[in-house]
Amino acid sequence: xxxxxxxxxVEQAVSxxxxxxxxxxxxxxxRSAFAGIYNALPAYGCDAFWRAVEEPGKPLEVLVRCVxxxxxRGDNEGRNRIIEIIICRxxxxxxxxxxxxxxxxxxxxxEHKSLAFDLYADLCERVMRALxxxxxxxxxxxxxxxxxxxxxHNYQAFMTREGRWQKHSEHTExxxxxxxxxxxxxxxxxxxxxxxxDRAIRFTDGEVGELEIxxxxxxxxxxxxxxxxxxxxxxxxxxxxxxxxxxxxxxxRSEKDTARILAITDRTVRNRLYEASRILRxxxxxxxxxxxx
Amino acid sequence: MDRAQxxxxxxITEQYVAELQAGRQPRLGDYLARxxxxxxxxxxxxxxxxxxxxxLPGEALxxxxxxxxxxxxxxxxxxxxxxxLERAWERISPRELAPGDVxxxxxxxxxxxxxxxxxxxxEVGLSGDIVEKLIGLxxxxxxxxxxxxxxxxxxxxxxxxxxxxxxxxxxxxxxQVAEAPTVYNMETQRDARxxxxxxxxEQSEQLPDEQRAAWRDILLSEGL
Numbered sequence: 148x149x150x151x152x153x154x155x156x157v158e159q160a161v162s163x164x165x166x167x168x169x170x171x172x173x174x175x176x177x178r179s180a181f182a183g184i185y186n187a188l189p190a191y192g193c194d195a196f197w198r199a200v201e202e203p204g205k206p207l208e209v210l211v212r213c214v215x216x217x218x219x220r221g222d223n224e225g226r227n228r229i230i231e232i233i234i235c236r237x238x239x240x241x242x243x244x245x246x247x248x249x250x251x252x253x254x255x256x257x258e259h260k261s262l263a264f265d266l267y268a269d270l271c272e273r274v275m276r277a278l279x280x281x282x283x284x285x286x287x288x289x290x291x292x293x294x295x296x297x298x299x300h301n302y303q304a305f306m307t308r309e310g311r312w313q314k315h316s317e318h319t320e321x322x323x324x325x326x327x328x329x330x331x332x333x334x335x336x337x338x339x340x341x342x343x344x345d346r347a348i349r350f351t352d353g354e355v356g357e358l359e360i361x362x363x364x365x366x367x368x369x370x371x372x373x374x375x376x377x378x379x380x381x382x383x384x385x386x387x388x389x390x391x392x393x394x395x396x397x398x399x400r401s402e403k404d405t406a407r408i409l410a411i412t413d414r415t416v417r418n419r420l421y422e423a424s425r426i427l428r429x430x431x432x433x434x435x436x437x438x439x440x
Numbered sequence: 441m442d443r444a445q446x447x448x449x450x451x452i453t454e455q456y457v458a459e460l461q462a463g464r465q466p467r468l469g470d471y472l473a474r475x476x477x478x479x480x481x482x483x484x485x486x487x488x489x490x491x492x493x494x495x496l497p498g499e500a501l502x503x504x505x506x507x508x509x510x511x512x513x514x515x516x517x518x519x520x521x522x523x524x525l526e527r528a529w530e531r532i533s534p535r536e537l538a539p540g541d542v543x544x545x546x547x548x549x550x551x552x553x554x555x556x557x558x559x560x561x562x563e564v565g566l567s568g569d570i571v572e573k574l575i576g577l578x579x580x581x582x583x584x585x586x587x588x589x590x591x592x593x594x595x596x597x598x599x600x601x602x603x604x605x606x607x608x609x610x611x612x613x614x615x616q617v618a619e620a621p622t623v624y625n626m627e628t629q630r631d632a633r634x635x636x637x638x639x640x641x642e643q644s645e646q647l648p649d650e651q652r653a654a655w656r657d658i659l660l661s662e663g664l
Binding site for chain 1: 443447450451453454457467468469472473476479480481482483484485486487488489490491492493495496497513514515516517518520521523524525527528529531532536537549599600601603604607
């Protein structure tokens with residue numbers, strides 16, 4: 148990542164050479180636009196100020212800045228009022244998200260409703276913590292993307308806490324696969340994924356060999372029908388295993404290409420596929436209730 | 441992953457989503473090759489995004505319901521939101537809600553942005569010794585003698601609201617000193633070892649003459 152200084156702020160320039168586009172310019176323009184809107188607000192706390200922040204079209208990024216100013220001023224009432232405005236303006240999307248995020252679990256209606264509310268309430272709490280934290284400046288630059296990220300954190304924490312996901316550490320599943328906790332819920336592990344992983348494991352003797360996914364039909368099934376399952380499973384894998392699985396099974400990269408992208412050896416790619424296989428196989432067993440495999 | 445790294449990942453993944461929303465088909469492999477240090481976090485976000493977020497009907501569901509113009513007034517807080525808010529306020533401790541530790545806030549902000557005092561000084565147009573006196577652990581410059589231009593530049597460099605910077609120095613609006621809980625409100629305890637901004641400028645051995653002259657002009661223009 149190229150780091151440049153713009154207005155004294157360290158920026159990352161994500162360039163797109165093919166378009167001659169440099170997003171640093173966009174970032175500076177965006178900051179400048181929000182700063183202009185913020186600076187144009189009437190004096191903090193006056194009636195005109197509150198009318199302005201309650202305008203439905205006021206950028207949420209500007210409202211985040213207002214929340215932080217309220218916190219810095221020790222104005223609890225003002226802080227709460229602006230936070231409530233932000234929650235109001237995002238509630239439909241976030242409530243929909245909570246409902247949608249749990250759909251793949253196939254829960255009964257009552258349980259789904261109850262869990263969706265908990266998920267939404269947890270998200271509200273996370274968002275509120277972020278809004279009052281001045282050390283998170285990106286909320287003042289791209290609110291929606293920060294919200295998206297917060298929803299990701301919230302979703303993962305919630306699924307783990309509720310026992311829908313296992314929490315895998317990179318050491319435990321490698322050394323103590325028998326201790327993995329059985330999961331609940333109606334999640335499916337794609338058989339095609341395990342089949343393909345099995346093929347990969349055959350190369351773990353260290354011999355040179357390109358991982359080829361020959362069963363194209365299985366792969367198509369994996370990419371299309373089981374796509375969401377694969378992605379949800381990837382989220383449960385230890386960090387180091389995710390990239391390998393995604394590159395090979397989601398993006399269709401070869402083992403060599405994957406090794407090149409991640410700057411690791413072919414053997415490491417195969418080892419990671421092997422670890423992922425152990426984890427996913429364990430989960431498949433728990434779904435079947437087949438503790439003996 | 442610390443805050444600075446998370447900000448990096450936010451920027452990178454923001455670009456990924458922007459490409460998707462622009463109708464392009466970004467390749468995960470390209471991003472991982474470009475940012476190998478964040479491969480795990482980027483993969484995690486991309487997996488989540490395509491599993492959950494990509495199918496959402498639209499970012500602005502709450503803002504502008506499908507096909508309808510933006511409402512003239514704010515929507516009502518839903519029952520779920522009201523309960524969620526009450527629950528959240530109960531869980532968030534008063535300590536989290538308090539303004540930051542003003543003794544270290546600006547230093548911490550600079551640290552998190554991986555900016556040394558020398559870098560901050562360079563961006564603000566001051567020397568390191570003066571910035572140390574301004575935002576170091578033992579600030580020694582009287583707040584009332586600091587030009588607004590310093591606060592504006594610090595706000596820019598540290599990406600903080602101007603009011604937060606002023607509040608740090610106990611000068612929120614210069615009319616509301618009493619509500620600003622800052623170290624600079626304790627001037628009476630430290631008068632003996634404090635100096636004015638002008639004195640700091642004149643005494644600094646690090647400040648180039650050109651910058652010294654520029655600050656003299658600023659002090660003059662602000663009547664300090």
